[in-house]
Amino acid sequence: MTETLSVLRKQIETASDLYSVVTTMKVLASVNIRHCSHAVDALSLYLKTIEMGLQIALANRPDLQIVTTPESQNAIVILIGADKGLVGQFNERIVEYMSAQLGHPRDVKYIIYAVGARLAPALHNYGYMAETVRSIPGSISRITPAARDIVLSIDSWRQQHRVDRLMIFFNQSIGRATYTPQRINLLPLDPTWLNDLRQRHWDSASRPITRISISELFGQLTQQHLFATIYGSLAHSLASENASRLRIMENAEKNIEQRLYNLKHRYHTRRQDTITEELFDVISGFELLRDT
Secondary structure: OOOOHHHHHHHHHHHHHHHHHHHHHHHHHHHHHHHHHHHHHHHHHHHHHHHHHHHHHHHHOOOOOOOOOOOOOOEEEEEEOOOOOOOOOHHHHHHHHHHHHHOOOOOOOEEEEEEOOOHHHHHHHOOOOEEEEEOOOOOHHHHHHHHHHHHHHHHHHHHHHOOOOEEEEEEEEOOOOOEEEEEEEEEOOOHHHHHHHHHOOOOOOOOOOOOOOHHHHHHHHHHHHHHHHHHHHHHHHHHHHHHHHHHHHHHHHHHHHHHHHHHHHHHHHHHHHHHHHHHHHHHHHHHHHHHO
């Protein structure tokens, strides 16, 4: 059926409106990526300060006993995904990576704390079930309360299930529009890392002092390190989610541009055909009148 000019014009308007929406989403994704990047940069300074505090605590108490061997194989797993759509295989990739890392040993129980409402179907496909599912923070300003809630939940679960192993899985951005799955073992603390902190050179001639016990200080600092790591994982995941959405929007933008080009070409062709037909009608009418 021959397309009319009105139909083509409507299709062009629809495609143009869709192009505007895609462009807006692309800009928002880019802005969110930049905000997340700034938050991660600021967090690295905070983590460095925490490590300096741990360094002092370990240097002042060489005999400080730190549990670095878990009593059981059971573990709490924090899995960070996405709530919203238009992110491709974002959730599937992180669940697939987690499954490959954990396997399915019969003597190990994994208590999964899923951050991302759309993780449930992917977890089910790999034979896992989340103990708790919460929404992913949609902006940088919401990451702090979300990280705090996760830490409080983890403390409660550790006491309830007597679990001393804690790990986190998330997607980390490695470019403007790419990401890769990551795993961080949060607890027990890495003995190699602790030993490195203990032996690290202190730049200043004087060392800080504290009015609280070293054991209490060490506990508070490790709690802050846990919070900061979870915060950073959420920020990286949010940046990766927006990177995935940005890549999809860029592809959609190219497709719409091609669609608009084709529609406009067909519109102009059809318009020219219509003008030509009208001219032929005028000429035919003129010839008819002249012959009479």
